[in-house]
Amino acid sequence: MKNIDTVNHTMGRSVYIDDVPVPEATLYGCVYYSQVAHGKILNLDIERAQKAEGVVKVYTSEGVPGENQIGGIFPDEPLFADGEVHFWGQPVAFVVAESERLAKLACEMISMEVEELAVIIEPREAAAKEQLIMPPLEFKLGDTRTSFKECDYVVEGVAENGGQEHLYLEPQGALSTPLESGGVKISSATQGPTAVQRVASWVLGIPMHLIEVDVQRLGGGFGGKEDQATPWAVMTAIAAVDLKRPVKMVLHRIDDMRMTGKRHPYSSDFKIGLNKEGKILAYEVTFFQNAGAAADLSPPVLGRSLFHCTNSYFIPNVKATGYSCRTNLPPNTAFRGFGGPQGMFVIEAAIRKAAEVMGMEAWKIQKTNLLEDKKQFPYGQITERCQARTCWIQCEENYEFEKKQSQVDSFNRESKAFKKGLAFMPICFGISFTKTPMNQASALVHIYQDGSISVSTGAIEMGQGVYTKILQVAAQIFSVGSSRITIHSTNTTRVANTSPTAASSGADLNGKATERACLELRQRFFSLLAEEGGADPGDYEIREEKVFCKGKETDLDWEGLVDKAFLKRMNLSCQAHYATPEIHFDDKKSWGKPFAYHVYGTSITEVTVDCLRGRYVVDAVRIVHDFGKTMNKDVDLGQVEGALMQGIGWVTLEELLFTDKGRPMTDTLSSYKVPDIYCAPGEVDVAFLENSENPMGIFNSKAVGEPPFMYGMGTFFALREAMKAFIPDKTYPLSAPMTPEKVLMSLYGDEVVKLP
Ligand code: MTE
Ligand code: LUZ
Ligand code: MOS
Numbered sequence: 001m002k003n004i005d006t007v008n009h010t011m012g013r014s015v016y017i018d019d020v021p022v023p024e025a026t027l028y029g030c031v032y033y034s035q036v037a038h039g040k041i042l043n044l045d046i047e048r049a050q051k052a053e054g055v056v057k058v059y060t061s062e063g064v065p066g067e068n069q070i071g072g073i074f075p076d077e078p079l080f081a082d083g084e085v086h087f088w089g090q091p092v093a094f095v096v097a098e099s100e101r102l103a104k105l106a107c108e109m110i111s112m113e114v115e116e117l118a119v120i121i122e123p124r125e126a127a128a129k130e131q132l133i134m135p136p137l138e139f140k141l142g143d144t145r146t147s148f149k150e151c152d153y154v155v156e157g158v159a160e161n162g163g164q165e166h167l168y169l170e171p172q173g174a175l176s177t178p179l180e181s182g183g184v185k186i187s188s189a190t191q192g193p194t195a196v197q198r199v200a201s202w203v204l205g206i207p208m209h210l211i212e213v214d215v216q217r218l219g220g221g222f223g224g225k226e227d228q229a230t231p232w233a234v235m236t237a238i239a240a241v242d243l244k245r246p247v248k249m250v251l252h253r254i255d256d257m258r259m260t261g262k263r264h265p266y267s268s269d270f271k272i273g274l275n276k277e278g279k280i281l282a283y284e285v286t287f288f289q290n291a292g293a294a295a296d297l298s299p300p301v302l303g304r305s306l307f308h309c310t311n312s313y314f315i316p317n318v319k320a321t322g323y324s325c326r327t328n329l330p331p332n333t334a335f336r337g338f339g340g341p342q343g344m345f346v347i348e349a350a351i352r353k354a355a356e357v358m359g360m361e362a363w364k365i366q367k368t369n370l371l372e373d374k375k376q377f378p379y380g381q382i383t384e385r386c387q388a389r390t391c392w393i394q395c396e397e398n399y400e401f402e403k404k405q406s407q408v409d410s411f412n413r414e415s416k417a418f419k420k421g422l423a424f425m426p427i428c429f430g431i432s433f434t435k436t437p438m439n440q441a442s443a444l445v446h447i448y449q450d451g452s453i454s455v456s457t458g459a460i461e462m463g464q465g466v467y468t469k470i471l472q473v474a475a476q477i478f479s480v481g482s483s484r485i486t487i488h489s490t491n492t493t494r495v496a497n498t499s500p501t502a503a504s505s506g507a508d509l510n511g512k513a514t515e516r517a518c519l520e521l522r523q524r525f526f527s528l529l530a531e532e533g534g535a536d537p538g539d540y541e542i543r544e545e546k547v548f549c550k551g552k553e554t555d556l557d558w559e560g561l562v563d564k565a566f567l568k569r570m571n572l573s574c575q576a577h578y579a580t581p582e583i584h585f586d587d588k589k590s591w592g593k594p595f596a597y598h599v600y601g602t603s604i605t606e607v608t609v610d611c612l613r614g615r616y617v618v619d620a621v622r623i624v625h626d627f628g629k630t631m632n633k634d635v636d637l638g639q640v641e642g643a644l645m646q647g648i649g650w651v652t653l654e655e656l657l658f659t660d661k662g663r664p665m666t667d668t669l670s671s672y673k674v675p676d677i678y679c680a681p682g683e684v685d686v687a688f689l690e691n692s693e694n695p696m697g698i699f700n701s702k703a704v705g706e707p708p709f710m711y712g713m714g715t716f717f718a719l720r721e722a723m724k725a726f727i728p729d730k731t732y733p734l735s736a737p738m739t740p741e742k743v744l745m746s747l748y749g750d751e752v753v754k755l756p
Contacts, residue, residue, distance in 0.1 A: 005468070017188070027243065027246065029248070031251075034088060034092055045113075046058045052105065055096070072227055088664060089258035140318065162736060164263035169220050173189050174237075177246045191462065223334030225462075264291065281316065283317070284319045285321070289305070301339035313366070340710065381593045395602040404422060404606070419608070430598050440499065444517070447562055459507070599703060599704070627688050629701055631701045650737065713736075
C-alpha cells in the first residue's frame with residue numbers, strides 16, 4: 001500500500017498550519033527576541049510598538065495570566081525572558097496585530113537595554129564553571145580500572161560532534177481560537193499535543209479540559225517539535241483567550257533558525273582497552289553535552305548517549321559519564337536519534353584510533369566485538385534475538401566486501417590525487433522511551449452505520465507514514481478496503497494523555513492500541529453472530545469484506561454486518577489503551593530493561609576524496625537493515641533513505657557557527673548547508689534482513705524512524721580512510737562535521753585545525 005498522503009502531497013493539497021483557512025477577525029503574532037546572548041535586562045521599551053498601526057496588544061512576561069514557565073522536565077525556562085536573557089534569540093515579547101506585516105513592523109519598534117554578561121559557548125567551559133543542568137549521569141558494567149591493566153593496548157582520545165538544525169520544511173507555527181468556555185482550541189504543528197495542552201494549562205492558569213489541541217500533520221518534525229512547538233502554540237493561546245479573537249503565527253525561517261534549539265553538540269573523552277586480537281576489554285567515556293540555556297529534553301538525550309555508548313558491541317567493562325552543560329545557546333532538543341548518535345560516534349571514533357595505534361583494520365575490531373545473544377548492555381538489559389552479526393555477515397556477503405576492498409586498494413595505488421575510503425557502520429538502537437511511563441498510547445475507533453471507519457490515536461503524522469501504518473492495522477483486522485477508513489487528526493479531546501510521537505515508537509504504541517480497539521470490536525461482532533447462529537465466536541472470520549463461518553462464506557458482507565450490529569444495538573465504538581509490557585528502568589541505579597527490543601543493521605560506505613581540493617563524493621552506501629517483518633516496504637525504505645541523508649549531512653556539511661558573543665552565524669540556508677540531491681550517494685542499496693521476528697512490534701515489524709540515521713556516520717569514517725590513503729602518518733581529527741574545508745586543512749594545515 002502506498003503512503004496515503006502521496007497524492008495530496010504531490011498535488012499540494014495537504015493542509016499545514018499555514019494552509020488552514022483562518023476564521024474571520026484573525027489576528028497575527030510576531031515574536032521579539034533578544035539580540036544579546038547573556039545579560040540583565042535594564043529596560044524594555046514596548047511603548048512605540050503598542051501604539052503602532054494595527055497593533056492590538058504586546059505581551060511580555062508580565063502579560064502571562066498563569067505561570068511564565070514552559071520547562072517540561074525542569075522548570076528552568078521562562079516563556080518570555082524575565083529580568084535576564086540567556087541566549088541570542090530568546091523570546092522577550094509577543095506583538096499581536098491585524099496583519100502579519102503590521103505585527104512584524106511593530107516588533108522592530110521594540111527596544112531593549114541589556115547589561116551584557118559573560119557568554120559561554122563551549123560545554124567544557126560550562127562544566128569547569130559548574131554550570132550543569134543536573135548532576136552527572138553514570139552507567140557502569142564490570143570494572144574498567146582493573147581490566148585496563150590486562151589490556152595489551154590502551155588508547156585515549158577526544159571526539160567531537162557538532163549540532164544540527166532540524167530544517168523541517170514547515171516552520172514552527174500555531175493557530176489558536178477562543179472557545180465559549182473561556183478555553184481555547186489550538187491547532188499546532190507539534191509532535192506532542194499533550195505537552196502543548198499541559199503547558200498551555202500552566203501559562204493560562206486554566207485546567208487541561210478547557211484546552212483542545214488539534215494536529216492534522218506536520219511538514220516534518222525530526223524531534224524539533226517534540227518540545228519546541230510549545231512556545232508558539234501557547235503564545236497564540238494567551239492572546240486568543242485574552243483578546244477573544246483567533247490568533248495565528250507561523251515563524252519565518254530565519255526566526256525559526258535563530259530561536260529554536262538543535263541537536264546537541266558534544267565534546268567527549270574516551271579510553272579504550274583491547275587485547276592483541278582486537279577484543280575490547282574495557283571502555284571509559286565522558287560526554288560533555290552542550291545543553292544550551294535551559295534543560296528542555298537534554299537530560300533524557302544525555303541518557304540515551306549513555307544507553308548507546310557501546311553501539312552494537314559487547315564490552316564487558318564499561319564506565320560512561322555524562323555532563324549536561326548549561327551554555328548561552330538556544331536550548332538544544334530532541335533530534336532523530338536523541339543523543340544515540342552522539343554516544344555511538346565516540347565508540348566508533350575510539351575504535352578507529354585504536355586500530356591506527358595497533359596497525360589493525362578498524363573493521364576487524366568492529367567485527368570481533370559485535371553483540372550476540374545473552375550479552376549484557378552497560379545498563380543491565382540482556383540481548384535477545386540479536387541481529388548484529390547476521391546483519392554484518394549478510395552485508396559483507398551481499399556487497400562482496402573483500403572484493404570491494406581490493407578494488408579500493410588498487411584504485412588508491414594508481415590514483416595520485418583522488419583516494420577512496422570504505423567504512424563499516426553497524427548500528428544498534430533501543431526502542432522505547434527510556435522513561436518507562438511514556439510507553440503508552442490509546443486509540444478511539446468508530447464504525448459508522450454505512451460501514452466506514454474513523455480512527456483516532458495519539459500518533460502525529462510528520463511525513464514518516466504513521467497514519468498509513470495505522471490505517472493498515474485497522475484494514476487488516478477488519479479485512480476491509482482502505483477507502484473505508486479515515487485516520488483523523490490527532491486531537492486531545494478524542495485521545496487524551498498522549499506521549500509525543502517520538503522515540504520511533506509512534507507506529508508500535510499507537511498501532512498496538514488501534515489493534516486492540518479493532519480486535520475488541522471484531523470480537524463484539526463475532527459474539528453477536530455466534531449468539532444468533534448458535535456457533536462459537538471463534539468460528540467466524542472476515543475475509544475481504546465477507547463474513548465466513550467455519551471456513552464457509554456466509555451471505556453477510558461487511559456493510560450487512562455493521563447494519564445488523566447497529567440494529568441489535570451493539571456498541572460500534574471502542575477505545576483501547578496499550579502499555580509496553582515487561583520494560584522497567586531504575587534511574588537511581590542506572591539499571592534495568594528499558595527497551596522493548598533493539599533494531600540492528602550494518603552499512604558499508606564508499607567515498608572518493610579529491611585530496612588536492614578537499615572535495616569529496618559519497619559513491620555508495622550499502623545497507624542490510626533489520627525491519628523485523630516490515631509493514632510497508634515503501635514507507636520503510638523512504639525512512640531509511642531520508643535518515644541516511646540526514647546522517648550524512650550531520651557528519652559532512654552541516655556546521656552551526658556562533659560568534660564568541662553567541663550570535664548565530666548560520667541562520668539562513670545560504671550559510672547553513674544541508675545536503676541536496678547532488679550530495680546524495682551515487683548508489684544507495686537497502687537490503688531487508690530476512691527471518692527477523694519481533695513480537696514486541698506492531699504486526700511483528702520493527703520501529704524504523706531513527707535507527708538508520710546512524711548509517712550516515714559511516715561517511716565520516718570512510719572519509720578518514722581515504723585521507724589516510726593519501727597521507728598515512730598524520731593524526732586526523734575525530735571531529736565532525738568533516739566539511740570539505742576541514743578535509744583540506746587536515747591534510748595540509750595542522751596549525752589551523754584543532755587536533756585531538
Ligand atoms: N520522517 C519524516 N518524513 N519526517 C519526520 O519528521 N521524524 C523522525 C522519524 N522519521 C521524521 C521522520 C523521528 S525523529 C522520529 S522519532 C520518528 O520518525 C517518529 O515517528 P514514528 O515513531 O512513527 O517512527
Ligand atoms: N524522546 C523522549 C525520545 O522523550 N524519550 C526518549 O527516550 C526518546 N528517544 C528517542 C527520541 N525521542
Ligand atoms: Mo524523534 S528525535 O524521537 O522525535
